[in-house]
Amino acid sequence: MIFSETGIKGSYVADLKKIEDSRGFFGRAFCTTEFSELGITSDIKQANLSYTSKKGTIRGMxxxxHPYEEMKAIRCIRGSIFDVVLDLRPESxxxxxxxGIKLSAENYKMLIIPEGCAHGFQTLENDIEVFYLVSKEFSPSHDAGVRFDDPAFQIHWPLKVSEISDKDKSFKDFPL
Structure with missing residues (x-):
């Protein structure tokens, strides 16, 4: 994999290092050694798949x-999304x-979200699928979020929002 820093401490974009021939290509999609060398948690506890039918939908943030902070490694495997990492670590x-970055089935990019950061995405087309590896099992009692349009962060989403869950709309303003 080829890792590039995002400007958020501990967050990276990983591109496939393709080995190509007449059949197509091969590339490593995940490697504990490569993650560990960069200080990224590589202890994967869950693999999740998300399907969204409508363009412009936001899931997040x-x-x-604590103590269930999680690392996520996100890939869009069908369609395309605008994927966002938001640093919520006061000491960072x-x-x-x-x-934010466009992830798509065509570009094979992966966004790595470190522990203590929020994650969300907006679909850029209909019928998308997102696959992600997670370092902790989901804990409903530790589930939290910040609003996608919270003025404390000023996230610039590329499309008008077509859908968002009531839960995601209900998050309170982040304390300034």
Whole structure:
């Protein structure tokens, strides 16, 4: 894999290092050694799949509270999304900053979300699927989030929002 820093401490974009021939290509999609060398948690506890039918839908911004902070490694495997990492770690030099990138089935990019950061995405077309690896099992009692349009962060979503869950709309303003 080829890792690039995002500007959010501990967050990376991983591109496939393709080995190509007449049949197509091969590339490593995940490697504990490569993750560990960068200080990224590589202890995977869950693999999740998300399907969204409608373009412009936002899912997020989600995170889990202590002690269930989780690393996520996100890939869009059908269609395309605008994927966002938001730093919620008060001790971080990138606290309250965000980074967004287009992930698609065509570009094979993966966004790595470190522990203590929120994650969300907006669908850029209909019928998308997102696959992600997670370092902790989901804990409903530690589930949390911040609002996608919270003025404390000023995330610039590329499309008008077509759908968002009541839960995701109900998150309170982040304390300034």
């Amino acid at each position: 989600h995170f889990q509270k 030099e990138t606290f309250k900053r965000w980074f």
